[in-house]
Amino acid sequence: MPAKNDPSDLIRRVRKGDHAAASRALSLVVDEDAAAEALSKEFFKSAGTVQKLGVCGPPGAGKSTLTGRLISRYRKLGLTVGVLMVDPSSSLSGGAFLGDRLRIMEHATDPGVFIRSLASRGMVGGLTHAIFGAVHVLEALGCGKIVVETVGTGQDEVDIASVADTVVYVTTPAMGDEIQAMKAGAMEVGDVFVVNKADLAGGDKAVADLKGALGLGRSAGQAPRAWEPPVAATSALTGAGVEELGRLLDAHWEHLKASGEGRERLKRQHATELQFWIHRHVLRRALERVDGKSLDELLAHKTDPASLGRRLLKA
Ligand SMILES: Nc1nc2c(ncn2[C@@H]2O[C@H](COP(=O)(O)OP(=O)(O)O)[C@@H](O)[C@H]2O)c(=O)[nH]1
Numbered sequence: 001m002p003a004k005n006d007p008s009d010l011i012r013r014v015r016k017g018d019h020a021a022a023s024r025a026l027s028l029v030v031d032e033d034a035a036a037e038a039l040s041k042e043f044f045k046s047a048g049t050v051q052k053l054g055v056c057g058p059p060g061a062g063k064s065t066l067t068g069r070l071i072s073r074y075r076k077l078g079l080t081v082g083v084l085m086v087d088p089s090s091s092l093s094g095g096a097f098l099g100d101r102l103r104i105m106e107h108a109t110d111p112g113v114f115i116r117s118l119a120s121r122g123m124v125g126g127l128t129h130a131i132f133g134a135v136h137v138l139e140a141l142g143c144g145k146i147v148v149e150t151v152g153t154g155q156d157e158v159d160i161a162s163v164a165d166t167v168v169y170v171t172t173p174a175m176g177d178e179i180q181a182m183k184a185g186a187m188e189v190g191d192v193f194v195v196n197k198a199d200l201a202g203g204d205k206a207v208a209d210l211k212g213a214l215g216l217g218r219s220a221g222q223a224p225r226a227w228e229p230p231v232a233a234t235s236a237l238t239g240a241g242v243e244e245l246g247r248l249l250d251a252h253w254e255h256l257k258a259s260g261e262g263r264e265r266l267k268r269q270h271a272t273e274l275q276f277w278i279h280r281h282v283l284r285r286a287l288e289r290v291d292g293k294s295l296d297e298l299l300a301h302k303t304d305p306a307s308l309g310r311r312l313l314k315a
Pocket residue numbers: 058059060061062063064065066099100103196197198199200234235236237238
């Protein structure tokens with residue numbers, strides 16, 4: 001009988017859809033446990049076949065509530081769903097986190113929904129390299145849709161667009177000024193924009209403003225794009241507009257597959273993952289070689305940081 005921690009046993013259980021095994025695998029992968037590399041190698045084989053949604057936007061816009069609604073829609077369509085919630089504010093307060101959990105708690109006991117929050121170490125700026133491995137676990141688990149919720153667009157380290165196939169930018173009528181001031185980056189990163197809380201006053205105006213801003217950014221004689229990011233109005237509270245939003249998300253996935261852009265995006269995602277792997281490992285290896293002797297040489301000005309650095313990298 002295989003040991004409980006045997007990677008092949010764990011891999012087999014994850015592939016069979018075992019949530020407890022997926023939880024364990026996620027912890028190992030995120031913490032870069034010694035067993036993680038063998039796991040990641042296996043899980044990577046199933047990468048890139050299902051749609052990964054990146055739900056981003058300012059805190060309080062209703063991302064978690066909306067995610068709960070989308071989960072319901074996908075479940076009705078017979079799809080299983082995997083959700084990763086990355087919320088930097090939660091690692092500080094703990095409160096927002098609990099809130100996120102509560103908002104999608106109705107799904108917590110559904111065996112077709114796997115929800116995991118990632119607020120562990122290092123998650124200061126939103127997304128980190130750990131997100132890639134985490135997503136691959138959900139892919140291996142066989143989730144039909146994967147949702148990554150994150151505040152902002154995660155541009156501090158890993159861009160949400162290098163993780164997700166479809167970036168959903170969520171804002172609200174109350175964030176009108178925010179739309180005006182929205183950074184060009186945020187405008188470019190979104191594939192589908194959502195004005196949530198459309199049950200509040202100003203929903204129509206916010207949609208019009210957002211459409212205007214999106215059009216304005218590219219009116220200067222640019223050729224029309226193959227996919228023009230649409231703007232949806234939703235109320236995650238009542239469920240209004242969620243079906244329409246769901247259809248837009250499906251349409252974007254179809255567009256990615258039909259146009260070949262999906263493959264391009266996947267290539268970029270994998271390239272970013274590789275870049276982070278190299279960055280971490282080369283850095284770690286070089287740093288491990290720094291010893292007292294080399295620092296003494298530096299102190300005696302027999303060498304300089306760049307020369308020493310090159311030598312350590314080559315060693
Ligand atoms: N009026 C209204 N409130 C909403 C709506 N969606 C979410 N909320 C509320 O907004 C607050 C923040 O929602 P949450 O989903 O946690 O936002 P997140 O920080 O973006 O994940 C909660 O109190 C929600 O109940 C909506 O469509 N309309």
